[in-house]
Amino acid sequence: MLINPHSRIGKDSDIAEGVALLREAGTEVLIHYLDDSTTAEELIENNHKDIQLVIIGGGDGTINSALPALYRHKLRFAILPMGTANDLARSLEISPDIDDAFRIIYENNYRKINLGIVNGRYFFNVAHIGLGVEVTKELTPDLKKKWGVFSYLKAIFSAFHNQKKFFVSIKSNGNNYRLRSIQLAVGSGRYYGGGNIIAEESEIDDGLLHLYSLYPQGFWQMLASAPLLRFGKHKQIRRTFTLASQDMEIVTAPTLEIHADGEHISHTPALFTVIPQALEVVCAAPPH
Template sequence: MDSPVTPHHTTALLILNSNSRSGDTADIADGLGLLANNGIQVIQKKTSSAQQTVQHIEDHAQQIQLVILGGGDGTISSAAASLYKHQLPFAILPLGTANDLARSLNIPATLSGAFQVIVDNHRSRINLGVINNHYFFNVAHIGLGVKVTSELTPQVKKTWGVFSYLKAAFAAFKKSRPFRVALHVDGKTHYLHSIQIAVGNGRYYGGGNVVDEKSEIDDGTLCLYSLPPSTLWKLLSYTFFLRYGKHHYMQETFTVSGQHIEITTRKPKDIIADGELIAKTPAVFKVIPQALEVIRPSPD
């Protein structure tokens, strides 16, 4: 249930990832002034690793009422377990390359806009995805998407920005191989030949691609698509459908949604979620509906 909350003397932990695409150049002084003028006291910390992010939250969990995460999707995802454990509300300053969770939540791309959202303090609860006891917000990949992530080096991200995903996709396709998979979705079994499987808790991945046009991060379900083995040129002809989550229009592409998904492959395959390698198949995917409270723009 969405709820506007008026902040009074809130203590917030701001964790800023200086390794994120904009984190080392972001000027947050004006934003911090805006927070202070609206009764939000900020404890500011820098992070350069998932472990540091978690440690900051653990160290301050008892004295704060809000966590503000300044970074990309990896930074935010690394905080998921601690946020859920302590049931801490969070807000986002989108400083990464893709900022897909911020996109799912309609958070402005500008720092000034994101700080204003925090001050407006409209809150709602969102789902959290789980893969073999690891949490994720956006989308998990097996196959082609894993190769794309490995091609997406920090240097490529810095140089190419949002176009880095397209550059990485071309390089990844040359290295990817088809695989056979057994899917068990809410008790039903499907056998597929695939080059790419994506399972979405949120709506966006890879710099604004949509996992399913019906997917929302507060809908209580996971959305899955599987691409059959194909040529690069055929995949390129489907760019519009892939970009806007219209996979069901693509020939032989498999789509399904559910709350409990088991994925088994003949050999263990890596699973990337929110840009990080977090598991291997066989894997169980689940969703925790209404798991976390987040500050986001009012839908009005």
């Protein structure tokens, strides 16, 4: 079990009851608190021969940091949602209540999920270019602790006033697309940014990448589209481009940063691909 004490509620969460539940079921639980001296990837790498399940207590960024080792050793993992957005947990219908999350781990239902790759780096929710990157920069640890999931609304408002237009070229499925944009997102999962949906039809195990790009527009135009953007209804918005594919090559002018799962991971030009059913992750039981 890897706990990030710097995640939004990582330091304050009481895990004793949940750990006791697992130990009473005969599970040996080893607990590590992450700090500057070691990373989640290193801990998994050093212990992978002796473990069957990695439980990660933190936000989406903490989970992202563990992805290389999880995929390399094909380890099943579970989530204690202790971050701000907890979008992967949301995709898996895992309750934000820590005791409920432990019960889901105890029940041990799982599903296989997509794993996105951009320029050799893994991600599981959404990668951003443009406005979404500025939103990530506005999301300081203090802002997230103070505002919780509403910090994303405040960050979007601040970031929009600093956003810049850019040109983008997309190659996919044998087609070339050239457009102007203020925000481009590529999703391997379903949710991002505290519950926004990348595409109405997207699923975390559908084996596809889903892209949308917003053409340059004013703040009030974007605000009017916000409900449709929130629920992934991008195809109903006139000033939006959408695409679904297993691979995409993206070039921008100028060169821009790429952030995914709340972290800076690369820059353009970028090659996006997806590995279908790449990882096993514990999830809520399907409804009967």
